[in-house]
Amino acid sequence: MLLRKNENRLTKLLNIFEMRKLLILVVFVPLLIACNNDTECCQERYVAxxxxxxxxxxxxxxEAYVVSDFTPDSITIYGVDNDSILYYKKQNNVFDLPLRKTETISRFVLYANGYYDTITVFHENTDNYLSMECGCVVFANIKAVIPTNNRIDSAIIRIPEVVNVSATHVELYYKAD
Amino acid sequence: MLVLLPIPFFPNELADSVAVERQDTLAKKKPKKNSRQVFHGFSVHLDAASPLVNYLIDKSTLSFEACVDVDLLHRFFPIAEVGFGYADKLNDDNIHYKVKAPFYRLGMNFNILRMKSKDGESKIFTGSYPYIGLRYGFSLFKYGLDGVIVNDDYWGVSRPMEVNLKYLYAGWAELVAGVRVNMVKGFTMGWSVRLGVLSHTSKSSLKTQLWYIPGFGKNNTVNFMFNYTFGYTFNYDKKQTK
Structure with a gap:
């Protein structure tokens, strides 16, 4: 019974569309216009x-060497030949350094606990066009990291592909005090 | 091998089988009283909405399209659509995107009108009907992109980025709903709304890179489209041709 009732309802509904009544729908149908937001960028563009x-x-x-996290009392970081300071007198041990997008060698000065050191990063760049809204990003592939040895003992490349900012790409090992 | 065998080898059996076959074919050729006409005609339509809607939404895009559909049993309407899409966009960052290419869609419309009355009698098909349909759209194109600048904010330098012109393709699926109305003497018009879903591109990264895809519209994984068509239906109904 219920099935037949529903069928009758469906029939009535479909009959509405019949014949010339469709003309009304054709003439008065509202324009459905989808609005696409093409002005905002929703993708991450900062790569360091x-x-x-x-x-x-x-x-x-x-009776062995032990590796531990090193947080200097004060560390200042900036790029060589760049007046803009990235980190000023920070007390932290994790940093994001923007590599050069137009050259393949990037150099940074690290002034930690009164000692200067410079790291030189050799990298290859790859341009990546994202979209009209986002423009482009430049990914890097780290080939080598060479530090000066005032306080830094060595540098190890953990993740050579720099495609985001949420990773530790390079580990710097400081000498013991 | 059997085909190559000469006929006189089995004259009686062959004659019998030929007679049976003839009877079968004659029986098949006899017109059935209740046989249904499958092909009822075809329609040619032009879309008026695409250029208008594109112009209203964004003057930097333009699209034209036309379609041909075939009436089978007044229920199924296989359809082929062909068009041309064009975009020439310069955004606020001076990125210039340009594309112009044809596009194609194939699919089927299904008449959802009840074709029989309550007492089971067939209704007369007036040429007006609501429908739902499916499409597969495809476009092969190359796009131009210039004005992309690599800005290195920290190091205070910038350089232009080169994006080569490439031959690419994109395919999408569409769910269609609309109505077709027989206006007068075979002239028909109608509208349809479409929900398009971008299914594949020649490279996965293109789904975001392409600002406009001919036939699909401004790039998005899902797109709404609207068509308002008018044209002529060539009717091949037996009743009318007699």
Whole structure:
């Protein structure tokens, strides 16, 4: 019974469309215009090399070198030949350094606990066009990281592909105090 | 091998089988009283909405299209659509996107009008009907892009980025709903709304890179489209041709 009732309703509904009544729909149909938001960029565009500081200490009890996180009392970071300071007197051990997008060598000065060091990053750049709203981003592939050795002992490339800012691409190992 | 065998080898059996076949074919050729006419005609339509809507939404795009559909049993309407899409856009960042290419769609409309009355008698098809349909759209194109600048904010330099012209393709699916109305003496018009879903491109990154795809519209994974068509229906109904 219920099925037949529904069928009758459907029939009535479909009959509405019949014949010349459709003309009314044709003439008065509202224009459905979809609005696409093509002015805002919803993609991440900031790409930088993530670094993390470590320190190697000799543990007398263990009689072995132990690696631990190194957070300087004060660290200032800026690019060589650049007046703009990236980090000023920070007390942190994780930083994002923007590599050069137009050249393949980027150099940064790290002034930590009164000592200057410079790291030189050799990298290849790849242009990536995203969209008209977002423009483009430049991804990098790190080939080598060479530090000066005032306080930095060594540098290790963990993730060579720099495509975002949420990763530790390079680890810097400081000498023990 | 059997085909190559000469006929005189089995004269009686062959004659019998030929007679049976003839009877079968004659029986098939006899017109059935209740046989239904499958092909009822075809329609040629031009779309008036595409150029207008494109112009109203964004003057930098333009699209024209036409379609041909075939009436089968007054229920199924296989349809082929062909058109041409054009975009020449310069945005606020001076990025210039340009594309012009034809596009094609194939699919079918289904008449959702009840064709029989309550007592089971067939209704007369007036040429007016609401429908739902499916389409597969495809476009092969190359796009031009210039004015893309790589800005290095921290290092204070910039350079232009080169984006080469490439031959690409994009395919999409559409769900269509609309009405077709027989106006007078075979002249028909109608409208339809479409929900398009971009299904594939020659490179996955193109789904965001392409600002406009001919036939699909401004790039988005999902698009709404509107068509307002008018044209002529060539009717091949037996009743009318007699």
């Amino acid at each position: 090399m993530g670094i993390k500081l470590f320190q190697t200490k000799f543990d007398a009890d263990e």
